[in-house]
Amino acid sequence: MTIREPETVDLPTARGAMRTLVFRPTGEGRHPGLVLWSEIFQITAPIRRTAAFLAGHGFIVAVPEVYHEFLPAGIVLAYDQAGADKGNELKYAKELASYDDDARAAVDFLKTHASANGRVGTLGICLGGHLAFRTAFLPDVAATVCFYATDIHQGSLGRGKSDNSLARIPDIRGELMLIWGRQDPHVPGEGRAKIYAALAAANPRFTWHEFNGAHAFLRDEGHRYDPALAHLTLGMAVDLFRRQLGG
Template sequence: MIIQSHIADLPTPTGTMRTYVHRPAGEGRFPAILFYSEIFQQTGPIERAARIMAGHGYVVLVPEVFHELNPIGTVLGYDDAGRDKGNADKSAKPVESYDSDNRALIEWVRQQPWSTGDVGAMGFCIGGHLAFRAALQPEIKATACFYATDLHTNTIPNKPGQHSMERRNEIKGELLMIWGKQDPHIPGEKRAEVYAALNATPGLVFTWHEFNGQHAFMRDEGERYDPQLAMTGYQLALALFGRTLR
């Protein structure tokens, strides 16, 4: 599909959240995917990934995940300074603020003339965690989490009972969990802990994939990019959303 892109500045309880919207150019109504970036916000690789998904018939929304902490339009570099700033923002934002961001996105989507009302979520790195967090919203029918960081830790500020894994029993939709075996940010024993917790959650539907890939193997810049694995990842996500959002 030919796609179009535009910007929507959405009000949230913690300030304006710039959201990049990528959607099919033709007339019609389409399911939506809330697409969560790495700590660097909408970089070139994130924009291209979102547009790939949009080209398969989805409206893909990429919010600025740290909108409260940066000027609108901020994009951090894939360098030491960008990584340090992104990690500082991750530590500074209360986890509950992501919930109000998700509500704003879902409510806005369901008011749009191009929306079918069906919503999923997807994300890479911290965005994989934020997609998992979005799955706590009852409207989210399916979620694809790619090498989700911090699910096994409490490094995102939270109050007791508010950590995403502590609330996993609230997830109603289907989960797709994808990991790289050579990812130092989520070592094997920690992935096993996440798997065991999900597997012990009554009624939770999920699939689990571990590939011989490094952290950020989906990112089409840098030495860790694996095009073959990236293609497999997109195919798995598209199969999930094709079954659940259409």
Template sequence: MITRNEFVKLATATGEMQAQVFRPNVDGSFPCIIFYSEIFQITAPIARSANILAGLGFVVIVPEVFHELNPMGTVLGYDDAGKDKGNNDKWAKPLESHDSDTQAIIEFVQAQPYCTGKVGAMGVCIGGHLAFRAALNPNISGAFCLYPTDIHSNTLPCEPANDSFTRAKDITCEVVLVFGKQDPHVPVEGRQMMYMHFQAIGLNYQWLEVNAQHAFMRDEGERYDPALALEMYSKAQQFFQRTLA
């Protein structure tokens, strides 16, 4: 499908947030995917990923995940300065604020005539964690989490016992988790910890480990794996066509 996109501004519990909406450029309503970015916010690779998903028949909304900590429209570079700023933002924003952002996004898309009202979550890196976290919201019907960081290590700020590892027991929708075996951010020990925990609590999940490094979906840089990225888009399309039907 040919797509269109626009920026929107949403009121959240922690201030106004900008998001970019990608959707099929045809009449009708489509299921929605909240696509959570890396720490760098809405970079060109993130926008291209969102546009691919929109072309597959979804409304895709990409929020500025650290809107409270940056001027509206901020995009960080894939360099040391951008990485340092993004990581500082990651450690400064509590998960509870991400939760309220997700609720604001859901309320927005469910009020739009181009959305069916069915909403899923997808993300990469910290965005994979935020997609997993979004699955705690009962309005989320499925989450596709690509190399989600900080779940096993519980390093994101939050109230006691409100971390995503502990709260996983409260997720009722289906979740897909994809990890690169060569990803130093989620080492084998961390993956084993999550796998065993999710088994023990009865999480409805699919688990996939691939021969890839961190950020293998990002179509800039030496870690990009184009064939594997295409496979993930296909898996995500099938997953959301089923869970958001």
């Protein structure tokens, strides 16, 4: 379906306004909501295109700026070494509680959106994959897709590089899908095995998918992009969201 021009909203949080772009279908029907969490580079052109893709499949997609308390609204970090260095610096400067507060604000916004059906899911990429994983701890999140989520196996998200994401797996109530690239050095085989073991022990409803792909295979810029794999895995995500969220 066709989509509207992205709308800009500033969601209130305990640490200031969180600039959020909202992509949604045209027409007057009611649609499920998705929180799309970006990589460390914030709302880049590939993230915008991913949001548009999801909105075109019938979802209201909210894309927050993950570093809103550190950077002026509208800042996008470049896909270069300086951008990566800044993004990683802020990833570990931000408090874990702030990430969780942002998730609550984004989910609440989607639940009460005038065009929403009240059902909410989340999808995240890289850093965003970990943020989607933590968003799944909220009881009103019915479906979650994590693309090559970083830091979970190390427990290193946020200030102090200490998170409780693995310990909180029992909080997940919705269905979880995890997608990995086997050639991803950021989440090596032993790291994936650690996450899988924790999930298997807690036994939430989840599926696990490993493909021959590099880190950032979903990003449609750069040499690591795998369009066939992106097509396949985004289709898997849409299928999950349609099944669990309606629309």
